[in-house]
Structures are given as C-alpha cells and as structure tokens.
Amino acid sequence: MAYEDLNAALPAPAHPMANPGYGKRSAPDQLPVRAVTFGHLPAREAYVAGFLDRLPDGAAMDAKTLAKALPLYGQQAVRTALNNLSAAGHLRRVRRRAEVSDTGTRWVFHTYWSRTARDNEWWARLLDGDVPGAEPDPEPDPVAPGTPSEPAPKGAAPSDVQPKKAGPSPAYTALAQLGRTEPRLTLSAADCAALEGLAADWLARGSDTTQLLRSLAAGLPEQVHSPRALVQRRLRDKMPPELPTPEVRAPRNLMECTDCGVPGRPEALPGGLCRACRDAGAGADAGAGAATASHVALPADAVRHRVDQLRIALREPCRR
Incomplete structure (x- = not known):
C-alpha cells in the first residue's frame, strides 16, 4: 500500500x-x-x-502542535x-524526578518514542533503567550553582555582602x-553551646522540647552545685533509643497515561x-461497530415486506 513507504515520502x-x-x-x-517499518499499522497511525x-x-x-504540522488530520x-500508537507499543509518556543542585527536586516530562514496537514488560524495564542506555542524561540546572538568593545592595562590593546569620537551633x-523551667539548672551561653549536640540527638530521635525539658528537670536534688555537669550526665544517661525509620523515596520515574496524563506505575x-x-476507547470502538451494523443491507424479502407495511399505513388515513 502507499503508506508503507511513508518514511521515504515525508520531507524533513x-x-x-x-x-x-x-x-x-x-x-x-x-x-x-x-520502508515497511510501520506497515503493520493502519494508514492514519502509519x-x-x-x-x-x-x-x-x-x-x-x-x-x-502535531495537528498543526499534519495537514491530513485534526x-x-x-x-x-x-x-493507538501507545497501545501498539511505539510510544510512552514518562515523568522523571531530577535532582537539581541548589534548586531542589523537579519533574521533567518526556514522550519516549520507539519505531520498534515494544511490549509492556520492555517499557517497564526501560522505566527502571534495566535497558542499556535507558538512563536519561542529567537535566541542566536552570539556576547556576552559587547564584545568590537575594541580589546584593546597589553599589556594594562583593566583599561587603555578608551572609545572614542563622538563628539558634x-x-x-x-x-x-x-533555667526558666527549673532555676537550679540555669545554663550559660557557653554551657548551651557545649551541650547543644547532645540535645540535638534527643530531638533527632523523636523527642520534642517539652519531653527534653521534663526529663532534665525531673527528680532534682535540693541543691545543684554544677548545672552543666548534671545536665550533661542526664542527657547521656536518659538518651532515648534510636528508632529505625524506613526510607520512603518517591519513584524516580513514573509513566503517564498517553491520553489524560495521569501518572502511575x-x-x-x-x-x-x-x-x-x-474503557473510553473500547466504548468508542463498540459504538462505531454498532453504527456499521445498523447500515447492513436487509434481505430482499424483508425489504418488500417492509415496503408493503408502509403502503398499508399510508392508505389508512385516506379511508377515514
């Protein structure tokens, strides 16, 4: 057929x-x-x-955009x-999670095309990177590394711009x-800085500041001669256990429905x-089949019988 040589006929x-x-x-x-690469497809799909x-x-x-470039079809x-090309194994839409330095995570979207028809298992392996050459190239960083988050003041030299000081942890x-909760445990700024790492370990293991303060201030002796030493001892001895937290990571690649774009495995x-x-495509095919069936020619005897019935019906009003 004529469409079997479409690759040679189409201009660049x-x-x-x-x-x-x-x-x-x-x-x-x-x-x-x-020349016959797409010969197995219907004329429009080919x-x-x-x-x-x-x-x-x-x-x-x-x-x-494709419809504007293809004059034969809307x-x-x-x-x-x-x-239909997706169902035939030539096309898949994929979204990929790209780690971009200094700008966080973003998703990039591609329509993968294969002139060689592939089954669902092959496309799934491509998504997981099991096909040689399947891993996409890293996406360019839209923000150059080292770009300041705020512009420098007008007229200021680079050395005059100082980074903002972070607040206390x-x-x-x-x-x-x-010290406000329990005056006997008042700590100096140097004490807080020295014990900050142990307290941070508490918070990292799931404790909140209320639990931390309660554990440090419970059951104190009447006199505390060295608040820093006592707090340090309690931070170490009462350290909560480290609970394993399973790492839950979003999948790096997701496939999209070719028609509506809903993501999924x-x-x-x-x-x-x-x-x-x-289901929508199957319903459309069923409707097209029903429409075709409704135009099937009836046998000659059935046609004559139907015509006779119509003639009788037309005569009845004249007799009234």
Missing part, C-alpha cells in the same frame, strides 16, 4: 521544539528504519508514526492516533529555656493508557 519536518524538560526522547536499542520517527529529540509531541484524530533554644498503565481511557 520543520517542527517546533518543546520547552526544556519536555518533548520527544528516542528509546534505546531500536532497529534501523525501513502516517503519524512516520512523521514522529523523523522528529529530532526534544521536539514538541502534544496533539495540538487535533482529535492525532490524539486518537497517539493513543531548637536544641540550643531548649537548653537556654531550661507501568503495571497500572498497560498499553500506556489508564483504565478510564482504555
């Missing part, structure tokens, strides 16, 4: 690029392109696939073709308040589509 597309962190990303380990395969990495892959038709503050998105979008 002039297509807009997506914003950084978005757009097309070629899947690794693909077979070389041939046409769209041939166009997508020629786009460079980073090109915009949303249905609206936005809804392109969107349906993308869903919660552990230091708790020790400083100990690969096993929840077979064919790259969520359940709602799969």
Whole structure:
C-alpha cells in the first residue's frame, strides 16, 4: 500500500521544539528504519508514526502542535492516533524526578518514542533503567550553582555582602529555656553551646522540647552545685533509643497515561493508557461497530415486506 513507504515520502519536518524538560526522547536499542517499518499499522497511525520517527529529540509531541504540522488530520484524530500508537507499543509518556543542585527536586516530562514496537514488560524495564542506555542524561540546572538568593545592595562590593546569620537551633533554644523551667539548672551561653549536640540527638530521635525539658528537670536534688555537669550526665544517661525509620523515596520515574496524563506505575498503565481511557476507547470502538451494523443491507424479502407495511399505513388515513 502507499503508506508503507511513508518514511521515504515525508520531507524533513520543520517542527517546533518543546520547552526544556519536555518533548520527544528516542528509546534505546531500536532497529534501523525501513520502508515497511510501520506497515503493520493502519494508514492514519502509519502516517503519524512516520512523521514522529523523523522528529529530532526534544521536539514538541502534544496533539495540538502535531495537528498543526499534519495537514491530513485534526487535533482529535492525532490524539486518537497517539493513543493507538501507545497501545501498539511505539510510544510512552514518562515523568522523571531530577535532582537539581541548589534548586531542589523537579519533574521533567518526556514522550519516549520507539519505531520498534515494544511490549509492556520492555517499557517497564526501560522505566527502571534495566535497558542499556535507558538512563536519561542529567537535566541542566536552570539556576547556576552559587547564584545568590537575594541580589546584593546597589553599589556594594562583593566583599561587603555578608551572609545572614542563622538563628539558634531548637536544641540550643531548649537548653537556654531550661533555667526558666527549673532555676537550679540555669545554663550559660557557653554551657548551651557545649551541650547543644547532645540535645540535638534527643530531638533527632523523636523527642520534642517539652519531653527534653521534663526529663532534665525531673527528680532534682535540693541543691545543684554544677548545672552543666548534671545536665550533661542526664542527657547521656536518659538518651532515648534510636528508632529505625524506613526510607520512603518517591519513584524516580513514573509513566503517564498517553491520553489524560495521569501518572502511575507501568503495571497500572498497560498499553500506556489508564483504565478510564482504555474503557473510553473500547466504548468508542463498540459504538462505531454498532453504527456499521445498523447500515447492513436487509434481505430482499424483508425489504418488500417492509415496503408493503408502509403502503398499508399510508392508505389508512385516506379511508377515514
């Protein structure tokens, strides 16, 4: 058929690029392109696939932009073709958690494209980095390292800009308040600084400042000759146990439904589509089948019988 040679017929597309962190990303380990690479697809999907395969990495892959570049099909038709290409194993939408220095964590979004059709298991391994070459390149840092969070005062030299001094830590503050709770345990600034590390260990193990102060002030002797030594002893002897806290990390990569964009693990998105979008597609196919069935020609005898019934019905009003 004519669409079997779409790759050779299409000119090199002039297509807009997506914003950084978005757009097309070629899947690794693909077979070389041939004239019949997309011959197994319907004509519309083969046409769209041939166009997508020629786009460079980073090109915009949303249905609206693609529809402007594909004169044969509108936005809804392109969107349906993308869903069908996803179900056929050529396309997956993926969001990736990128660790960016000095700016925290952000998500980047890609549409992975493979001219070689892949099954759900292969795409799941790609998401986990088990396919050679599957790990995406690190995303560029949008904020250069060392960029100050606030601009320097106008006319000030770099050496005149001093970093803001951080306030006292919660552990230091708790020790400083100990003397107000129990005057016999009044500590100096030097005492608080020396004991700050032990108090911080308490807080790190799940205790709050109220529990810390109560434990230090309970059951004191009538006279305390050395508050610092007594507090240090109690901080060490009454140290709460260190409870293991399992590390809960968000998955580094998430797949998205090709149609609606809802995120999920690969096993929840077979064919790259969520359940709602799969059901909607199945309903549309069933409706199309019913419409086709309603136009099936009736046998000649049934047609004649129906015509006779209509003629009788038309004569009845004339007899009244």
